[in-house]
Amino acid sequence: xxxxxxxxxxxxSIDCVIFGFEAGELKILLIERNEEPFKDWxxxxxxxxxxxxxxxxxxxxxxxxxxxxxxxPIKQLHTFGEVNRHPQxxxxxxxxxxxxxxxxxxxxxxxxxxxxxAFWHPVKDLPKLAFDHTEIFQTAFRRVRKRLNYQPIxxxxxxxxxxxxxxxxxxxxxxxxxxxxxxxxxxMLSYGFLKELxxxxxxxxxxxxxxxxxDRRKYNKIFQAELAMxxxx
Amino acid sequence: xxxxxxxxxxxxSIDCVIFGFEAGELKILLIERNEEPFKDWxxxxxxxxxxxxxxxxxxxxxxxxxxxxxxxPIKQLHTFGEVNRHPQxxxxxxxxxxxxxxxxxxxxxxxxxxxxxAFWHPVKDLPKLAFDHTEIFQTAFRRVRKRLNYQPIxxxxxxxxxxxxxxxxxxxxxxxxxxxxxxxxxxMLSYGFLKELxxxxxxxxxxxxxxxxxDRRKYNKIFQAELAMxxxx
Numbered sequence: 001x002x003x004x005x006x007x008x009x010x011x012x013s014i015d016c017v018i019f020g021f022e023a024g025e026l027k028i029l030l031i032e033r034n035e036e037p038f039k040d041w042x043x044x045x046x047x048x049x050x051x052x053x054x055x056x057x058x059x060x061x062x063x064x065x066x067x068x069x070x071x072x073p074i075k076q077l078h079t080f081g082e083v084n085r086h087p088q089x090x091x092x093x094x095x096x097x098x099x100x101x102x103x104x105x106x107x108x109x110x111x112x113x114x115x116x117x118a119f120w121h122p123v124k125d126l127p128k129l130a131f132d133h134t135e136i137f138q139t140a141f142r143r144v145r146k147r148l149n150y151q152p153i154x155x156x157x158x159x160x161x162x163x164x165x166x167x168x169x170x171x172x173x174x175x176x177x178x179x180x181x182x183x184x185x186x187x188m189l190s191y192g193f194l195k196e197l198x199x200x201x202x203x204x205x206x207x208x209x210x211x212x213x214x215d216r217r218k219y220n221k222i223f224q225a226e227l228a229m230x231x232x233x
Numbered sequence: 234x235x236x237x238x239x240x241x242x243x244x245x246s247i248d249c250v251i252f253g254f255e256a257g258e259l260k261i262l263l264i265e266r267n268e269e270p271f272k273d274w275x276x277x278x279x280x281x282x283x284x285x286x287x288x289x290x291x292x293x294x295x296x297x298x299x300x301x302x303x304x305x306p307i308k309q310l311h312t313f314g315e316v317n318r319h320p321q322x323x324x325x326x327x328x329x330x331x332x333x334x335x336x337x338x339x340x341x342x343x344x345x346x347x348x349x350x351a352f353w354h355p356v357k358d359l360p361k362l363a364f365d366h367t368e369i370f371q372t373a374f375r376r377v378r379k380r381l382n383y384q385p386i387x388x389x390x391x392x393x394x395x396x397x398x399x400x401x402x403x404x405x406x407x408x409x410x411x412x413x414x415x416x417x418x419x420x421m422l423s424y425g426f427l428k429e430l431x432x433x434x435x436x437x438x439x440x441x442x443x444x445x446x447x448d449r450r451k452y453n454k455i456f457q458a459e460l461a462m463x464x465x466x
Contacts, residue, residue: 010245012314012325051243051323056314076312079288079309081287081289090284
């Protein structure tokens with residue numbers, strides 16, 4: 001039975017939700033599209049996967065072509081396969097997610113014709129995006145909010161050295177709520193994975209705050225002990 | 234530019250990894266295929282998504298057609314898009330995952346010609362599966378192992394009333410390690426989301442053990458407090 005594959009007129013694309021944190025704002029990478037449909041619209045960086053590349057390779061290639069950025073730590077988020085999500089036909093898109101440090105990646109230069117430009121845009125004033133990209137962004141943001149509670153993802157977004165005020169501000173933006181300063185600091189420091197540095201914040205007009213670093217080795221040790229279900233008493 | 238979609242010869246499929254726990258064994262649902270390629274091979278329940286259905290609808294339909302089961306709580310796991318994963322052409326497959334209680338679903342009856350039969354198979358003696366289904370299973374199992382540490386997924390697999398021995402045995406199977414009985418019990422009971430019942434285990438020849446129930450409301454309350462980062466002192 002069934003010796004050949006059915007012929008469907010369907011193709012795959014990838015779309016990337018790349019979060020960054022800069023000047024106290026959570027941002028995502030957007031492109032301005034250069035092709036119909038949605039010429040001049042803002043969209044997530046994304047395009048069609050080629051016939052002869054894996055979707056993971058396609059995602060890396062497309063993100064590079066659209067933004068000039070290399071080797072972002074993208075991971076699959078979710079696959080969007082509603083029948084009418086693309087106005088021109090059946091396109092199933094695999095969404096990828098990454099959280100990165102913005103510093104040093106301000107020069108975004110598309111090297112392909114299908115984007116006019118690429119840039120960071122604040123999450124809080126996001127315009128309507130092309131296709132179902134608003135929904136894809138929302139799915140990504142919900143996932144990030146959820147992960148914040150059990151993965152150390154805040155430290156992927158913060159600079160290597162950060163103040164507790166920056167850390168709290170990032171938590172507040174992602175969780176969309178004000179947190180009590182005293183409780184937040186107490187809790188964060190109680191885990192033992194934040195390392196207080198001897199340096200202080202530089203170039204601020206107000207009283208310079210202490211700088212901290214995230215100790216991933218320590219975090220893994222604490223977390224692994226928890227995992228092992230053998231944490232003694 | 235680009236007014237129509239590129240024409241690619243590619244199609245989508247879905248594949249399901251459905252875990253159950255029965256008689257002290259972790260199992261997954263398999264089918265025996267009835268079509269080339271891989272006629273008579275064991276495989277995860279999966280097939281092609283139709284042109285006019287969403288991938289989520291396709292997954293529900295296909296799982297029903299292959300096993301007779303309705304309304305399993307399947308969620309997307311990961312999309313597998315290697316170029317040569319299917320011997321007949323480019324097929325990208327979206328894998329779905331569910332953890333369910335086996336009881337009451339022993340009668341598995343395919344209602345489609347492309348499966349000869351469907352059945353539960355122990356995870357620990359899994360044969361070689363068709364296509365890249367072994368890899369898909371392994372990805373799912375790793376995910377389940379990881380989630381066990383921060384989601385109450387064990388209680389999706391256990392019967393409604395269970396003993397702590399059953400709970401520990403399930404943890405040991407998923408984590409693939411022996412756990413210390415005293416520590417495990419102490420830890421599990423310390424969270425406060427296990428409710429001790431007045432009933433005891435029935436129909437056993439050895440000393441009947443206490444039965445417990447998972448209190449999801451309480452779990453959510455504890456977990457939400459943690460999330461809110463406002464857990465007081």
